[in-house]
Amino acid sequence: MSTEASELTHNMDTFLKGLWRQNPVFIFLLGMCPVLAVTNTVINSLAMGVATTFVLFMSTFIVSCIRKIVPKEVRIPTFIVIIATFVTMVEYAIQAISLELYDNLGAFIALIVVNCLIMGRAEAFASKNTLGRTMLDALGMGIGFTFALLCLGVVREILGSGSFMGIDLFGEHFQPWAIMILPPGAFLVLAGWLLVFAWWKERQQHRQMAEAAAEQEAVT
Amino acid sequence: MNPDPLGFIFLDAAIINNFVLAAFLGICPFLGVSAKLKTAVPMGFAVIFVMTVAAVCTYGVNQLLIYLDAPYLRIIAYIAVIASTVQLVEMVIKWFSDTLFRALGIFLPLITTNCAIMGMALFATAREYGFMQTVVYGVGAGVGFMLALVLMAGLREQLELSDVPSIARGAALTLLIAGILSMAFMGFAGLGG
Numbered sequence: 001m002s003t004e005a006s007e008l009t010h011n012m013d014t015f016l017k018g019l020w021r022q023n024p025v026f027i028f029l030l031g032m033c034p035v036l037a038v039t040n041t042v043i044n045s046l047a048m049g050v051a052t053t054f055v056l057f058m059s060t061f062i063v064s065c066i067r068k069i070v071p072k073e074v075r076i077p078t079f080i081v082i083i084a085t086f087v088t089m090v091e092y093a094i095q096a097i098s099l100e101l102y103d104n105l106g107a108f109i110a111l112i113v114v115n116c117l118i119m120g121r122a123e124a125f126a127s128k129n130t131l132g133r134t135m136l137d138a139l140g141m142g143i144g145f146t147f148a149l150l151c152l153g154v155v156r157e158i159l160g161s162g163s164f165m166g167i168d169l170f171g172e173h174f175q176p177w178a179i180m181i182l183p184p185g186a187f188l189v190l191a192g193w194l195l196v197f198a199w200w201k202e203r204q205q206h207r208q209m210a211e212a213a214a215e216q217e218a219v220t
Numbered sequence: 221m222n223p224d225p226l227g228f229i230f231l232d233a234a235i236i237n238n239f240v241l242a243a244f245l246g247i248c249p250f251l252g253v254s255a256k257l258k259t260a261v262p263m264g265f266a267v268i269f270v271m272t273v274a275a276v277c278t279y280g281v282n283q284l285l286i287y288l289d290a291p292y293l294r295i296i297a298y299i300a301v302i303a304s305t306v307q308l309v310e311m312v313i314k315w316f317s318d319t320l321f322r323a324l325g326i327f328l329p330l331i332t333t334n335c336a337i338m339g340m341a342l343f344a345t346a347r348e349y350g351f352m353q354t355v356v357y358g359v360g361a362g363v364g365f366m367l368a369l370v371l372m373a374g375l376r377e378q379l380e381l382s383d384v385p386s387i388a389r390g391a392a393l394t395l396l397i398a399g400i401l402s403m404a405f406m407g408f409a410g411l412g413g
Contacts, residue, residue, distance in 0.1 A: 077300075191396040194395065198392060199387045
């Protein structure tokens, strides 16, 4: 019974760590190019997140299936071909679903192939773990990546265009912050989020230290 | 065929639409290798070199794919070409100069996953550049990457001595500087009409 329970928490942890504790964008700074480039609106961010999650999930799935057949020396080229295949599929799928979205995302759909997040998960996790855990890990990381894209997309669209998912929020009197939808805005918003998270973490640490000190005082 | 003159293509890739600061390509090495000037400069040269070779190779591959009528193979073909170019460059540098090889060492394999190379190849294809135009675009993109990397490394070396608030240390500070640099590069927007 207890081993079953510990296995369950272990699996939950595999899934959840990608969302926050090991968030690929905010903690590891992986896959930064699309994070900065396509987050000028919420829709673009969401589409990019879903596309990346799909490629990540499918390619780590295949990598995990064939991990025992592929010789060590040729594993990197094999992974690249698998990832490139799924990226090509996604590129044509997006073109078929919405031409407008395809134009907005531009070359960055094809550039999913060089997203270090996918290669990193294939090499560091999928090539060493069972199929089930690989799927959980890929889903967690994918959702974590999408969450980070949305964090940037929401701020940039609301401040830069005064709208949310294309719906006007503030009426005519709002003067949009043009800088937010231009390249510098991406750097500044991401830096802002990192500052907020660092500040929050530091405050938590201070509180823990204060609590520990108070406890010690109570003991003495 | 694209009618843009070569000089404009170079300026466009290197400064006006700087690959790192305006097009967001190659951000990972930009954040990772920009701590010291001593590593930023060799990395910059390595990227210029790989960019130039990759520009020539991907142009040839694209012509072949057009001839075979198989554009859906483009992504797979490009990534394979870039990966083997990096390998080739590694071997050539080793044969050419052992000192240079040791100086670049760990950076060379990293260039494969540098999205600036792949981005350059895809943009050059999308704009239907001719052979010379593609090569100039590749060199310009490499120069732009090196420019951004060296600027950032110089700034970060200066900042090592200053008193930075603890929450801003590391990536957040680098991104803030990148944002300001990016604003400065926006000033070049009108250049070349």
